[in-house]
Amino acid sequence: MSEANDDVRQQVVRAWRAVDAEKFPAFTDVWRRAEARHAGARRRYRRVAVAAVLMAAVFVALKLQAPSPNAVTYIEVAELLGSTSWTAPSDVLLPRHEFDIYQELPGLLESTRAEGGSLL
Amino acid sequence: MRDGDALDNNPHVSISALEAIHGQVYGWALSRCDFNRAAAEDLMQQAYVEVLSGNARFNNKSSLKTFVFGVVENLARSRFRRVTSRLRLLREHAGSLDGAVVEAVLPDEGHSIWPAVKALPPRQRDIIELVFCRELTIEEASGVMGVSIGAGRVHYDRAKKALRVRLRETGVNEE
Numbered sequence: 001m002s003e004a005n006d007d008v009r010q011q012v013v014r015a016w017r018a019v020d021a022e023k024f025p026a027f028t029d030v031w032r033r034a035e036a037r038h039a040g041a042r043r044r045y046r047r048v049a050v051a052a053v054l055m056a057a058v059f060v061a062l063k064l065q066a067p068s069p070n071a072v073t074y075i076e077v078a079e080l081l082g083s084t085s086w087t088a089p090s091d092v093l094l095p096r097h098e099f100d101i102y103q104e105l106p107g108l109l110e111s112t113r114a115e116g117g118s119l120l
Numbered sequence: 121m122r123d124g125d126a127l128d129n130n131p132h133v134s135i136s137a138l139e140a141i142h143g144q145v146y147g148w149a150l151s152r153c154d155f156n157r158a159a160a161e162d163l164m165q166q167a168y169v170e171v172l173s174g175n176a177r178f179n180n181k182s183s184l185k186t187f188v189f190g191v192v193e194n195l196a197r198s199r200f201r202r203v204t205s206r207l208r209l210l211r212e213h214a215g216s217l218d219g220a221v222v223e224a225v226l227p228d229e230g231h232s233i234w235p236a237v238k239a240l241p242p243r244q245r246d247i248i249e250l251v252f253c254r255e256l257t258i259e260e261a262s263g264v265m266g267v268s269i270g271a272g273r274v275h276y277d278r279a280k281k282a283l284r285v286r287l288r289e290t291g292v293n294e295e
Contacts (some may be wrong), residue, residue, distance in 0.1 A: 034168035
């Protein structure tokens with residue numbers, strides 16, 4: 001049984017030797033290419049990272065510059081006083097009636113004609 | 121262990137140790153790629169990149185050879201999955217293919233045991249290659265293949281039996 005195993009093993013090894021006899025690429029060449037590939041990948045990663053950081057910085061800067069709708073704003077008192085005025089609600093009556101009921105008393109209507117025991 | 125030429129991202133791996141197993145790694149990569157030399161070289165290069173970058177980290181729990189073989193195996197599997205999905209897409213979008221998209225180039229069909237080895241199921245062929253030709257133990261080979269030791273032993277025994285039967289059938293007994 002063991003001899004049979006050994007025989008199988010030897011024959012497989014012999015057959016595989018044909019595969020292994022293939023000239024394989026030199027280690028230094030493969031290694032150099034692997035290093036170049038690794039360096040290229042690292043460069044690409046670094047570029048992407050730098051671009052991401054820059055984009056984040058630009059985003060934050062823009063965000064800081066734009067006023068927030070909920071931001072607290074301060075009121076300048078002098079400016080406020082200069083820009084506001086107050087009018088009485090009854091002022092709307094003035095152009096229509098063209099008199100100032102507070103200053104000019106309207107003349108009272110008088111009737112001298114009697115009608116049924118009372119003045120009209 | 122930290123040799124003078126140890127890698128920065130993999131302190132337990134030295135360039136000289138990798139160089140010492142380079143030929144065997146190439147052989148293993150070759151059989152992972154249906155003996156396509158260009159694909160094997162690319163696969164091996166990618167495995168070295170994984171080791172260089174530290175994506176595949178060696179922690180001295182196994183031999184370096186087992187570790188690098190495992191990296192090659194994993195990369196080959198993920199590449200196979202990618203190729204399979206691309207082929208599926210091609211089939212879906214290109215209608216019918218003439219079947220010549222992936223061509224296996226076998227090295228030496230002249231040896232009479234080769235057809236018997238080729239006829240083995242993939243797992244059995246892998247463990248036979250790892251144990252017989254790459255001189256790994258069954259435990260190490262199981263680790264490379266990502267199967268339990270018990271499953272590895274079963275594959276190994278079945279492969280040996282199948283090879284013996286085929287050899288007997290074909291009367292192969294070369295010196």
